[in-house]
Amino acid sequence: xxxxxxxxxxxxxxCLLGTRRPLSKRELRESxxxxxxxxxxxxxxxxxxxxxxxxxxxxxxxxxxxxxxxxSLDGEIGYLxxxxxxxxxxxxxxxxxxxxxxxxxxxxxQARLAGAxxxxxQKLRAAGLPEDVDPYEAHGALEPRIPVxxxxxxxxxxxxxxxxxxxFDYRKANxxxxxxxxxxxxxxxxxxxxxxxxxxxxxxxAERVFRLSRITGKVRSRGGRFTSPVPDVVTVRETVxxxxxxxxxxxxxIRLRGGAGYPLRARATAVRELGDGWDELExxxxxxxxxxxVEFGPDVVVLEPAELRADVVDRLRAVxxx
Numbered sequence: 001x002x003x004x005x006x007x008x009x010x011x012x013x014x015c016l017l018g019t020r021r022p023l024s025k026r027e028l029r030e031s032x033x034x035x036x037x038x039x040x041x042x043x044x045x046x047x048x049x050x051x052x053x054x055x056x057x058x059x060x061x062x063x064x065x066x067x068x069x070x071x072s073l074d075g076e077i078g079y080l081x082x083x084x085x086x087x088x089x090x091x092x093x094x095x096x097x098x099x100x101x102x103x104x105x106x107x108x109x110q111a112r113l114a115g116a117x118x119x120x121x122q123k124l125r126a127a128g129l130p131e132d133v134d135p136y137e138a139h140g141a142l143e144p145r146i147p148v149x150x151x152x153x154x155x156x157x158x159x160x161x162x163x164x165x166x167x168f169d170y171r172k173a174n175x176x177x178x179x180x181x182x183x184x185x186x187x188x189x190x191x192x193x194x195x196x197x198x199x200x201x202x203x204x205x206a207e208r209v210f211r212l213s214r215i216t217g218k219v220r221s222r223g224g225r226f227t228s229p230v231p232d233v234v235t236v237r238e239t240v241x242x243x244x245x246x247x248x249x250x251x252x253x254i255r256l257r258g259g260a261g262y263p264l265r266a267r268a269t270a271v272r273e274l275g276d277g278w279d280e281l282e283x284x285x286x287x288x289x290x291x292x293x294v295e296f297g298p299d300v301v302v303l304e305p306a307e308l309r310a311d312v313v314d315r316l317r318a319v320x321x322x
Contacts, residue, residue: 008034012056013065017086022070022078025053062163150212153188155219156197160185163230165202165222171214176319178216183208184226187233198239200228207231207239248284253303256281260299290315 011032015023029035029049039049057079061067066085070078093101152168159166166185169178184200186207194211201208207228231239238247256264258277265271270282280303283289290311293300302309 004034008032009056009059009063013060013081016060016065016067016079016081017083019080022068022072022080024076024078025050028053028079150195150215152197152212152215152219153195155221156185156212157188159219159221160187160197163226165224165226166219167222168219169216170210171216176321178214181208181210182222183210184228184230186230188212200226202227209239248286248289250285250305251282252285252289252305252308254281254283254293255279255301255303256296257299261296264293264296264300294319 011034012028015028015031023031029039035049035052038052057067064086065081067079067081068085070080072078156166158164164185165182167180167182170181171178182202183197184202185197186199187197189196189198194213197210197212199208199210200206251269254264255274256279258279264281264283268281268283272280274280285305285308290308293302293308293312294315300312302312
């Protein structure tokens with residue numbers, strides 16, 4: 001179905017770009033094979049066709065196609081996409097800009113977006129990327145990688161792109177069994193080596209962040225549109241950082257077993273050896289730290305503040321109860 005929709009949108013875009021005069025809904029319905037197959041060339045199914053056409057038109061506009069609505073002298077509404085309004089300026093990149101794009105694309109060479117990244121570089125080359133610039137070799141000593149092991153990554157990435165609600169089973173850090181979550185996905189963020197989904201949780205009526213490694217089973221798509229507005233990119237990233245414990249407004253003291261908890265040691269503002277195989281660390285304390293500390297199990301003991309210690313103990317007891 002996704003392929004059929006993409007083909008239908010492409011044919012609609014070609015019709016709107018190829019016409020020299022505005023085309024009415026009737027003319028577009030009779031010209032595009034997908035519309036003819038679904039609704040015929042007569043007047044039947046007008047309401048269904050109108051709904052599909054409006055959705056298709058909105059999708060093309062969201063993709064960046066400038067579609068004009070023109071009313072003729074007799075009051076008939078027509079549509080067209082002028083080529084001069086939909087033509088991008090020539091792309092010119094210097095060596096440093098090309099190297100930056102190449103480095104970004106190289107990040108994905110071991111991930112599911114490798115094909116898309118390579119295709120993007122080929123398009124840049126066709127659009128004028130200097131032939132003597134090899135974006136893959138500009139900084140050969142750097143080997144950036146973003147691991148993508150979770151099966152939920154690809155369907156969620158597509159759902160974010162298409163603004164499509166999803167359903168998945170999610171197990172919280174302090175829960176023994178997963179629960180279904182109905183989510184309007186906004187964006188995926190990689191933080192501390194883990195992928196997170198930021199979105200609107202319909203059941204809770206609020207924005208939430210989900211760690212992909214805690215999603216169990218398949219991600220299922222749902223019909224319909226989003227019921228909550230999507231924040232801008234900056235807001236989503238701040239939400240991901242806040243829910244994952246990135247934002248800290250105070251400090252916490254913990255005991256950490258020697259040779260364990262290297263991510264905690266990397267964030268520590270002070271480290272003191274206690275002997276007997278334990279160290280004392282002072283680390284930034286923000287939202288989500290209790291859930292993170294639970295993951296280290298018996299290797300971590302919270303000293304202060306008292307509320308953080310209580311939250312960690314509650315989570316451990318919930319896990320122990322199953």
